[in-house]
Amino acid sequence: MEEKDAQTFIRDSEFVSILGAAKGKDAESILLLIDLFKEDIKHISRYIRLPEEEAASEIICEFLEFVLDHS
DSSP, rough: OOOOOOOOOOOOOHHHHHHHHHHHTHHHHHHHHHHHHHHHHHHHTTTSSOOOOHHHHHHHHHHHHHHOOOO
16 A cells, blocks of 8 residues: 655745745744644654654744744
C-alpha cells in the first residue's frame, strides 16, 4: 500500500510573503506557518523524550522564537 503524501506545497513567493507577515507579528500568518509545518512537528515530536504534545509545544515555541527574532 502506498503512503499518502500529506505535504502542503506553496510557491516560494507565497512562503516569503507569509514569513514576512509573520515577522510583522500578523497572527493569521503565524498560524498559517505553524499549520504548514504541522506534520513535520508531529513527526519530530515522537523522537523527543517528552510527551508528544509537550514536545510539539516546545518545537512550536522554538520555531516561532526563531522566526520572530531573525528579522
